[in-house]
Amino acid sequence: IAGITQAPTSQILAAGRRMTLRCTQDMRHNAMYWYRQDLGLGLRLIHYSNTAGTTGKGEVPDGYSVSRANTDDFPLTLASAVPSQTSVYFCASSEGEEDEQFFGPGTRLTVL
Amino acid sequence: GQNIDQPTEMTATEGAIVQINCTYQTSGFNGLFWYQQHAGEAPTFLSYNVLDGLEEKGRFSSFLSRSKGYSYLLLKELQMKDSASYLCAVKDGDYKLSFGAGTTVTVRA
Numbered sequence: 157i158a159g160i161t162q163a164p165t166s167q168i169l170a171a172g173r174r175m176t177l178r179c180t181q182d183m184r185h186n187a188m189y190w191y192r193q194d195l196g197l198g199l200r201l202i203h204y205s206n207t208a209g210t211t212g213k214g215e216v217p218d219g220y221s222v223s224r225a226n227t228d229d230f231p232l233t234l235a236s237a238v239p240s241q242t243s244v245y246f247c248a249s250s251e252g253e254e255d256e257q258f259f260g261p262g263t264r265l266t267v268l
Numbered sequence: 269g270q271n272i273d274q275p276t277e278m279t280a281t282e283g284a285i286v287q288i289n290c291t292y293q294t295s296g297f298n299g300l301f302w303y304q305q306h307a308g309e310a311p312t313f314l315s316y317n318v319l320d321g322l323e324e325k326g327r328f329s330s331f332l333s334r335s336k337g338y339s340y341l342l343l344k345e346l347q348m349k350d351s352a353s354y355l356c357a358v359k360d361g362d363y364k365l366s367f368g369a370g371t372t373v374t375v376r377a
Contacts, residue, residue: 191367198367199355214364246311254363262309
């Protein structure tokens with residue numbers, strides 16, 4: 157079934173640890189995005205990639221890094237996790253930057 | 269950042285109509301999107317407006333006035349499964365999507 161997958165589904169992490177959230181899409185979409193969703197704040201863009209090989213910073217990029225080595229994969233890395241990074245993380249993709257975005261199922265991350 | 273406002277909560281009765289308003293202020297405009305999000309699930313696309321006017325899709329309609337920075341999502345013939353959060357999102361001049369905090373709609377029998 158075509159779509160976006162994310163892994164892990166949920167994770168509890170000690171502060172200071174490194175963590176990579178995985179995102180894969182099989183729709184051959186050019187653009188991919190990472191959002192975090194916190195109660196009362198809505199979805200906020202962390203990083204994005206308009207095409208393989210390029211990335212850009214969103215609204216809340218600090219403490220996160222991304223790479224886009226190919227069209228399908230867009231991992232998000234927390235180099236040294238902090239409790240304020242406790243959130244639900246959604247990966248999304250779109251055919252082009254002007255098109256609707258399709259969201260993955262999300263990763264619930266808790267940093268203690 | 270961008271400023272997108274929508275009510276926090278709304279309650280309506282099964283079979284009724286509910287209108288969710290969204291006002292926005294953004295640097296540039298490349299379209300307004302509405303998404304539905306059930307609790308614990310991913311957002312799913314509902315509608316897209318880039319020109320002024322009404323877009324109708326079955327029981328759901330979305331309206332846009334660019335000059336007023338205003339949109340609404342109209343849900344007709346409400347069903348219990350429509351209980352969800354509805355997210356207003358605006359694509360700015362750089363094609364970045366900014367979301368409102370969402371409106372939680374509760375449908376009562």
